[in-house]
Amino acid sequence: MDLLKEFFLEAFPNPEREGCPDEETLVALAENRLPPAHPARFHIGSCSECYAEYRGYCFEAQEKREPTFGTPKSEETRLAGSWSQTAAVLGTNLKTPAKAALWVRDRILAAYHHFSRS
Amino acid sequence: MMRQQELHLIDLNGDSVTPSIRAAVECAYRWVLKDYPQVDPAIVANLAERLATSMETNKETIWSAHRYATSALHRQVRHWLRQKSSKEIAVGLEKELEQWAGPNHEFLRAIDREMLFQHLKSTLNERDRSILVMLVQSNANPSDVAIALGISIDAATKAIQRIRERIAHSLDAAGVHKSSNEPQRRTGLERKWTY
Numbered sequence: 001m002d003l004l005k006e007f008f009l010e011a012f013p014n015p016e017r018e019g020c021p022d023e024e025t026l027v028a029l030a031e032n033r034l035p036p037a038h039p040a041r042f043h044i045g046s047c048s049e050c051y052a053e054y055r056g057y058c059f060e061a062q063e064k065r066e067p068t069f070g071t072p073k074s075e076e077t078r079l080a081g082s083w084s085q086t087a088a089v090l091g092t093n094l095k096t097p098a099k100a101a102l103w104v105r106d107r108i109l110a111a112y113h114h115f116s117r118s
Numbered sequence: 119m120m121r122q123q124e125l126h127l128i129d130l131n132g133d134s135v136t137p138s139i140r141a142a143v144e145c146a147y148r149w150v151l152k153d154y155p156q157v158d159p160a161i162v163a164n165l166a167e168r169l170a171t172s173m174e175t176n177k178e179t180i181w182s183a184h185r186y187a188t189s190a191l192h193r194q195v196r197h198w199l200r201q202k203s204s205k206e207i208a209v210g211l212e213k214e215l216e217q218w219a220g221p222n223h224e225f226l227r228a229i230d231r232e233m234l235f236q237h238l239k240s241t242l243n244e245r246d247r248s249i250l251v252m253l254v255q256s257n258a259n260p261s262d263v264a265i266a267l268g269i270s271i272d273a274a275t276k277a278i279q280r281i282r283e284r285i286a287h288s289l290d291a292a293g294v295h296k297s298s299n300e301p302q303r304r305t306g307l308e309r310k311w312t313y
Contacts, residue, residue, distance in 0.1 A: 009237050
C-alpha cells in the first residue's frame with residue numbers, strides 16, 4: 001500500500017496546478033461530502049499535489065473522528081479546568097466542573113435573553 | 119512514536135515569519151511526516167525551516183501559502199529521498215564501478231519503482247486511479263466505491279478486480295517481486311485486493 005501511496009504522490013507532478021479544485025473541494029472530498037462522480041474524485045488520481053493535500057485533509061478528518069487514545073481524558077480535564085476558571089473569572093467560586101459549566105451556561109443564556117430583548 | 123520537532127521559522131533577518139506562512143509550513147510539516155514516516159523528522163524540519171525563509175522572501179508571489187507549502191515540502195522531501203538513493207560518484211576504475219553498482223539495493227529499488235510507476239501510469243486509466251485512491255486512502259469496499267462513483271456494486275467489484283489484475287501485471291512487468299527485499303510489501307498489497 002505504501003508503494004501505491006508513493007505512486008500517487010510522485011507520478012503525477014502538476015507544479016502549475018492546472019485544473020486543480022480549490023481547497024474547500026478537497027476538504028469536502030476528504031470528509032466525504034461530495035456527490036458521486038464529482039470531477040475532483042478523478043482529479044486527485046491524476047495530480048500528485050492535490051493527492052498530497054487530500055491526504056492531509058483526510059488525516060485531519062480522521063483525527064476529528066477518532067481522537068488519539070489518552071486525549072479524551074486529558075482534554076476533559078483541561079476543559080473541566082477551563083469551566084471552573086471561566087466561572088471564577090465571572091465571579092463565582094464553583095470548584096466542581098459540572099456545576100461551573102452549568103453556572104456559565106445559565107449566565108450565557110441570561111445574557112442572550114437580556115440582549116435579545118434590548 | 120517520534121516526537122515532532124519544534125520548528126524555528128524565521129526570515130533572512132532572523133525575525134519570525136508571518137503567521138500565515140508559519141501556519142502553512144507547520145501544517146505541511148505535520149502532513150509530510152505522516153506521508154514519509156521513514157524520513158528523520160529532523161531532516162524534514164530542516165527543509166521546512168528553509169522553505170519558510172524562502173516563502174517569507176517571496177511572499178508577494180505566493181497566492182496560497184498553504185498550497186505552496188504543502189506541495190513544496192513534499193517535493194523537497196521526494197527530492198531528498200531520490201538523492202539519497204542515487205549516489206552520484208565519479209568512478210574511473212572498473213573495480214570501483216563494480217563495487218559501487220553491485221550492492222546498492224537502494225538504487226536498484228529506486229529503478230524498479232520508477233519502472234513500476236511508469237507501467238502503472240500506462241495501464242490504469244483515470245477511473246481506475248480514482249478507485250485505487252479510495253482503496254489506498256480509506257480501505258474502501260465495493261459498496262463504498264459504488265456509492266462514490268454512482269455505479270452498481272457489481273460494476274464496482276468488477277472494476278476493483280480488474281485494477282487488481284493490472285497492478286499484479288505491472289508488478290510482474292517491473293520485476294518488483296524479484297528484486298525487492300521487502301516481500302511483505304507485495305504480499306500485503308495482494309491481501310488487500312481480495313474481496
